[in-house]
Amino acid sequence: MGETVNTKKSRRKATQVKPVAKSFNCPSCGATLNITAVGRSITVVCKSCRTVLDATDPNFSILEKAHKSHKVSPAIPIGSRGTVGGKMWECIGFMQRGDSYGYRWHEYLLFNPYHGYRWLFEFDGHWTWFKRSYELPDLTSNEIEYKDQSYKLFTKGSAEVFYVVGEFYWRVKVGDKSKVKDFISPPYTVSSEKVENEEVWTFGQYLEPERIKKAFKLDGKYFPEPVGIAPNQPSPHKAEAKKALKLLFFAACFMITVHIFRSASSMKKEVFHNTWKRSFPTSRVERAELKKAFNTRPFELTKKKSNVKLKGSANVNNSWIWIDALLVNEQTGKGIPMPMEISYYHGYSGGESWREGSHNSSRVIQNIPPGRYYLSIKTQVGGKTIRDINYSVSLIQDVPVLSNLIISLILIGIFPIFKFFRRHSYEVQRWSTSDYSPYSEE
Amino acid sequence: MIKINCPSCGAEIPFRSSTSVFAVCSFCKSTVIRQDLDLELIGKMADLPEDISPIQLLMSGRFDKKTFFVSGRIIVKWEDGYWNEWYLNFDDGSTGWLAEAQGDLAINKPVASGLTMADKTALQLGSKHSLDGRNFYVTDVKDMTCVGSEGELPFRGIEGRQSLNVDLSDRKGGFASIEFNEEDGVSAYVGRYVEFKDLKPKSFRVFSGWGRP
Numbered sequence: 001m002g003e004t005v006n007t008k009k010s011r012r013k014a015t016q017v018k019p020v021a022k023s024f025n026c027p028s029c030g031a032t033l034n035i036t037a038v039g040r041s042i043t044v045v046c047k048s049c050r051t052v053l054d055a056t057d058p059n060f061s062i063l064e065k066a067h068k069s070h071k072v073s074p075a076i077p078i079g080s081r082g083t084v085g086g087k088m089w090e091c092i093g094f095m096q097r098g099d100s101y102g103y104r105w106h107e108y109l110l111f112n113p114y115h116g117y118r119w120l121f122e123f124d125g126h127w128t129w130f131k132r133s134y135e136l137p138d139l140t141s142n143e144i145e146y147k148d149q150s151y152k153l154f155t156k157g158s159a160e161v162f163y164v165v166g167e168f169y170w171r172v173k174v175g176d177k178s179k180v181k182d183f184i185s186p187p188y189t190v191s192s193e194k195v196e197n198e199e200v201w202t203f204g205q206y207l208e209p210e211r212i213k214k215a216f217k218l219d220g221k222y223f224p225e226p227v228g229i230a231p232n233q234p235s236p237h238k239a240e241a242k243k244a245l246k247l248l249f250f251a252a253c254f255m256i257t258v259h260i261f262r263s264a265s266s267m268k269k270e271v272f273h274n275t276w277k278r279s280f281p282t283s284r285v286e287r288a289e290l291k292k293a294f295n296t297r298p299f300e301l302t303k304k305k306s307n308v309k310l311k312g313s314a315n316v317n318n319s320w321i322w323i324d325a326l327l328v329n330e331q332t333g334k335g336i337p338m339p340m341e342i343s344y345y346h347g348y349s350g351g352e353s354w355r356e357g358s359h360n361s362s363r364v365i366q367n368i369p370p371g372r373y374y375l376s377i378k379t380q381v382g383g384k385t386i387r388d389i390n391y392s393v394s395l396i397q398d399v400p401v402l403s404n405l406i407i408s409l410i411l412i413g414i415f416p417i418f419k420f421f422r423r424h425s426y427e428v429q430r431w432s433t434s435d436y437s438p439y440s441e442e
Numbered sequence: 443m444i445k446i447n448c449p450s451c452g453a454e455i456p457f458r459s460s461t462s463v464f465a466v467c468s469f470c471k472s473t474v475i476r477q478d479l480d481l482e483l484i485g486k487m488a489d490l491p492e493d494i495s496p497i498q499l500l501m502s503g504r505f506d507k508k509t510f511f512v513s514g515r516i517i518v519k520w521e522d523g524y525w526n527e528w529y530l531n532f533d534d535g536s537t538g539w540l541a542e543a544q545g546d547l548a549i550n551k552p553v554a555s556g557l558t559m560a561d562k563t564a565l566q567l568g569s570k571h572s573l574d575g576r577n578f579y580v581t582d583v584k585d586m587t588c589v590g591s592e593g594e595l596p597f598r599g600i601e602g603r604q605s606l607n608v609d610l611s612d613r614k615g616g617f618a619s620i621e622f623n624e625e626d627g628v629s630a631y632v633g634r635y636v637e638f639k640d641l642k643p644k645s646f647r648v649f650s651g652w653g654r655p
Contacts, residue, residue: 113652
């Protein structure tokens with residue numbers, strides 16, 4: 001059966017080993033059957049007639065006649081091998097199990113003579129790789145603590161064998177029942193299976209369906225397409241949301257730094273300032289006259305493509321003034337409109353005093369090329385109180401603008417907020433098939 | 443190592459471990475009991491059931507920074523299958539067992555338990571029990587029968603030897619086992635689960651078509 005391995009290379013070459021598997025004919029239908037886990041498998045279910053045979057008996061006596069259940073085709077054929085996690089595994093057993101609600105899932109028993117057994121669990125096209133757990137979890141109602149990580153209860157119920165084929169290290173037959181519990185912390189699952197008094201814990205990890213397909217070189221024939229979200233499927237939004245948050249943090253830091261730097265280095269140079277008196281018209285002629293535009297003295301904008309801030313103030317009192325300013329380039333004659341309204345009202349009504357508006361206003365225009373400019377100003381006035389209004393206008397070149405920063409921060413914040421929303425809805429969907437969803441309302 | 447000739451066929455039976463009192467002649471399968479340099483013939487071992495274990499007699503390995511070699515094995519049967527108990531001899535003179543069941547491996551070493559045969563029924567599934575200063579939980583209680591042995595052993599590994607075996611686990615991968623045997627009394631062992639590859643095994647059994655571990 002086997003030979004000694006010696007560490008010396010010369011000896012290694014001489015090692016001769018015979019195949020391990022054992023072949024025999026099914027005593028019921030005559031089909032040729034294999035046993036791979038010789039000495040460990042105690043039940044073999046004939047792949048062609050599904051008679052249950054005693055693998056511990058040299059004559060492979062019949063334990064149970066073939067059951068006439070529906071035929072189920074395993075996605076991974078019995079006897080096929082694949083490499084998962086750097087180790088080769090042979091699929092030696094297959095079961096379809098289910099619960100009383102009509103859910104059906106598939107379990108594949110995998111074997112390697114050096115590394116023992118593993119399980120592949122498939123439900124709705126989602127795959128989980130299970131290994132027996134050597135650490136006992138610490139159970140507290142609907143949660144377990146397993147290797148310093150907490151897992152939440154996802155399902156609890158009974159499982160029944162509906163279809164079975166291949167070799168197993170326990171006595172298996174259709175109709176076998178056990179109690180199962182799944183606890184999740186994606187991509188991991190910790191499961192308990194209880195038959196009578198014996199409870200076995202297994203530890204599972206979600207595997208991408210494509211990995212199974214590649215590992216066992218499966219064609220698409222019986223390979224199920226994944227449907228919905230598996231209990232332990234890792235959320236694609238979890239990492240993305242985290243990444244987005246990180247990105248947001250760095251972007252915000254960068255923007256704030258740039259803002260501080262620019263504020264410190266901006267010129268904040270007042271290039272024009274003047275005060276005028278605007279009287280209320282007393283006649284139509286005067287009104288037409290007062291509405292006319294006038295030009296200010298020219299001034300120089302020196303810095304290349306900077307912003308300019310127009311500040312206006314007026315001693316309005318239950319009245320308003322409309323300052324229709326136009327920033328005109330002397331050379332080109334082109335004007336940039338910078339209108340503003342200043343209004344202030346106050347009073348006393350319903351036992352409370354109130355006020356509205358302000359004596360000041362300002363606006364900023366970006367990217368003004370350097371050159372000689374002047375302001376062309378038109379004004380209109382109105383209000384409850386008719387009194388002359390003193391107003392002043394100043395123009396400041398290169399000012400720090402906080403609103404730019406705030407708008408930018410809001411804009412870059414939208415993406416992570418969206419990601420977090422996606423992540424949350426993914427979790428809600430994941431838990432929608434569980435009776436223990438933390439998202440469901442009591 | 444002492445070599446004593448088999449009282450049945452005359453072939454040399456090596457005793458590599460001073461703790462061994464029982465051996466199976468590798469040539470004629472005679473079972474012998476050793477008393478000093480005398481061997482008492484007690485019977486013949488039937489052919490052992492085939493199995494696919496990568497462990498074999500004289501395999502060596504490392505565990506807890508000590509080198510061991512496998513000097514014997516008993517094959518045990520329970521209601522639903524078999525498992526192997528490989529007898530280990532460490533280079534510091536201590537001994538232990540490598541339990542191999544359903545592909546799972548655990549190494550444990552003898553400890554004092556303070557238990558008596560009267561405690562046989564006290565260890566129920568799920569119950570907590572302290573061994574060697576550690577808390578364990580009973581995971582398995584089985585009646586077992588020896589169906590055969592090979593190599594050298596510290597007790598009579600004869601067919602039909604019956605015991606009650608209690609397995610225990612903890613939250614950190616620890617493994618313990620308590621054996622209740624009418625003849626040998628209570629033996630307790632404490633250790634942990636291991637992976638075959640982590641034992642850095644040498645002279646193990648190689649399976650064609652399966653590569654190396």
